[in-house]
Amino acid sequence: MTVLDVRDLSVRFRMRGGREIAAVTEASFRLGPGECLALVGESGCGKSVLASALLGLLPGNARTEGSALLGDLDLLAADERTLARTVRGRRVGLVPQSPAAHLTPVRTVRSQLEETVRELTGVRGRVLRTAAEAAAERAAFPAGHLDRYPHQLSGGLAQRAATALALVGDAPLLLADEPTTGLDRDLVDRTVDELRRHADAGRALLMITHDLAAAQRIADRVAVMYAGRIVEVADATAFFGAPGPRHPYARGLLDALPERAFTPIPGMPPELGDLPEGCAFAARCPRAAAGCRAVPDLADGVACHHPHPAAEEASRA
Amino acid sequence: MLELRGITAGYDPRDPVVRDVYLTVADGEAVGLLGPSGCGKSTLARVAALLHRPTAGTVVIDGEPARGWRHRAPREQRTAFGVVFQQPRQSADPRLRLRDLIAEPLRASGRSRAEAAARVGELAAAVGLSEELLARRPHEVSDGQLQRACLARALVPRPRWLICDEMTAMLDASTTAALVAVVEDYRRESGAGLLVVGHDAALLDRWCDRTVRWSTLVPNKEDASPRKAT
Numbered sequence: 001m002t003v004l005d006v007r008d009l010s011v012r013f014r015m016r017g018g019r020e021i022a023a024v025t026e027a028s029f030r031l032g033p034g035e036c037l038a039l040v041g042e043s044g045c046g047k048s049v050l051a052s053a054l055l056g057l058l059p060g061n062a063r064t065e066g067s068a069l070l071g072d073l074d075l076l077a078a079d080e081r082t083l084a085r086t087v088r089g090r091r092v093g094l095v096p097q098s099p100a101a102h103l104t105p106v107r108t109v110r111s112q113l114e115e116t117v118r119e120l121t122g123v124r125g126r127v128l129r130t131a132a133e134a135a136a137e138r139a140a141f142p143a144g145h146l147d148r149y150p151h152q153l154s155g156g157l158a159q160r161a162a163t164a165l166a167l168v169g170d171a172p173l174l175l176a177d178e179p180t181t182g183l184d185r186d187l188v189d190r191t192v193d194e195l196r197r198h199a200d201a202g203r204a205l206l207m208i209t210h211d212l213a214a215a216q217r218i219a220d221r222v223a224v225m226y227a228g229r230i231v232e233v234a235d236a237t238a239f240f241g242a243p244g245p246r247h248p249y250a251r252g253l254l255d256a257l258p259e260r261a262f263t264p265i266p267g268m269p270p271e272l273g274d275l276p277e278g279c280a281f282a283a284r285c286p287r288a289a290a291g292c293r294a295v296p297d298l299a300d301g302v303a304c305h306h307p308h309p310a311a312e313e314a315s316r317a
Numbered sequence: 318m319l320e321l322r323g324i325t326a327g328y329d330p331r332d333p334v335v336r337d338v339y340l341t342v343a344d345g346e347a348v349g350l351l352g353p354s355g356c357g358k359s360t361l362a363r364v365a366a367l368l369h370r371p372t373a374g375t376v377v378i379d380g381e382p383a384r385g386w387r388h389r390a391p392r393e394q395r396t397a398f399g400v401v402f403q404q405p406r407q408s409a410d411p412r413l414r415l416r417d418l419i420a421e422p423l424r425a426s427g428r429s430r431a432e433a434a435a436r437v438g439e440l441a442a443a444v445g446l447s448e449e450l451l452a453r454r455p456h457e458v459s460d461g462q463l464q465r466a467c468l469a470r471a472l473v474p475r476p477r478w479l480i481c482d483e484m485t486a487m488l489d490a491s492t493t494a495a496l497v498a499v500v501e502d503y504r505r506e507s508g509a510g511l512l513v514v515g516h517d518a519a520l521l522d523r524w525c526d527r528t529v530r531w532s533t534l535v536p537n538k539e540d541a542s543p544r545k546a547t
Contacts, residue, residue: 041489042461042489042491042492043459043460043461043487043488043489043492044459044460044461154354154355155354155355181487182354182486182487183354184353184354184516185516185517185518186353187353187354210488210489210490212490252491253489253490253491254490256489256490256491256493256494256495257490257494257519258493258494258517258519258520258522258523258524259519259523262494262497262523263494263498264491264492264493264494264495264498265491265495267445268445268461268462
């Protein structure tokens, strides 16, 4: 069963002077209930644009191609009215990047939760209060803090308040956009474990992050994005353990971790407005050869002309 | 040697964030300061860089006590420090091109245009910024690229001491490793001491000569707990 089926999703921004930014190019992936897919990559690789596209929150100068099927609804083709009334909050819950900025600063958490519960479930009157408390409970937000304003909350609590809002509509798809940025390690672990719990309850979870440790902790599968393209999709256990990633870029990312080699990938990612011909990683790639002048297709989970061998090939060799 | 002696500091004199803390960084040493968010470690780092006046205690730089804070610190003490902050967007003047951003400390201390240009070129190469990127303003570059410029700005006056406050908290693994390598190259060449503040134990243990846990610095455990509930 599939909750979200993204096929050949491309996003282009038209800029002044006729320039075009290729933020996302031909991204495809599927996500089932109870499954967590972590979308990882360096900052500026197009991860967050992909999330905005799924919520219909792209700015006016953006053009999309391909499809993103949520059940039988194509999120890319749906009009604003449909998205506002039936999708956001109801079929897709968003756990935002900076929860403190996502919450309304002049209203208490309780008031925001009650409003969301009222709008999404139609609960009115006296039961509203208990319904809002139950919603807070589901995200492990302590009832004693409900009457606080966002600035009175720590990073971890603000994160839970935002998660509680995302869960109210009981959406089958949760979209978490860098939910752990700026949190310390303990809070990252706790936030990620809570998100995992919501996935285990049967939701599909798409987590966008540059934090590989968080991705390792939560994900069933990992999709690696580079310069707007998904260059590898792999099982998380194989990706973080043995035999490791197959794409040289993904290997480089893991080797940059302080727990591992702690060596950076040379150079910087290309500009999305000025992508090189052929494989965008070739200029930084230790395995680059003449064949890399052509863009590699995503085949068998990896888009590379010289991938590292997959598990079964490695054991055969 | 950089010594913090009995530092008490904060934003409300009745309720200081940091109480009576002692910390020493030897010449050429890299010390990591590890603590949870909200514990006061960034405040201590600001005190160490002479950017925040403590309510009690002294900062001793190479045997000489600090004689002022912020712009009132004597120039030779002030310019002994290079500081890199967590949020590059909030620590970069949005109007300056990266080239001018990096050169700012040299211009402020009256160095000539030619000397500044030469030093900026040197550092831009070290942190991996191209000529084309140097001509851009902060809103035209990514967080990682801007943090590279902020690191170059910190290194431009050749500081004796470097203070990195969560320099890599919002960066991806590869950019983190690249910036740490730049800092280490500079330290090898200059013999500068380093104080790194962060919450990532794996990073600090790998990077620094020794890592100090915040809980071991503060005399009373209750004082160390962040005041906002989690």
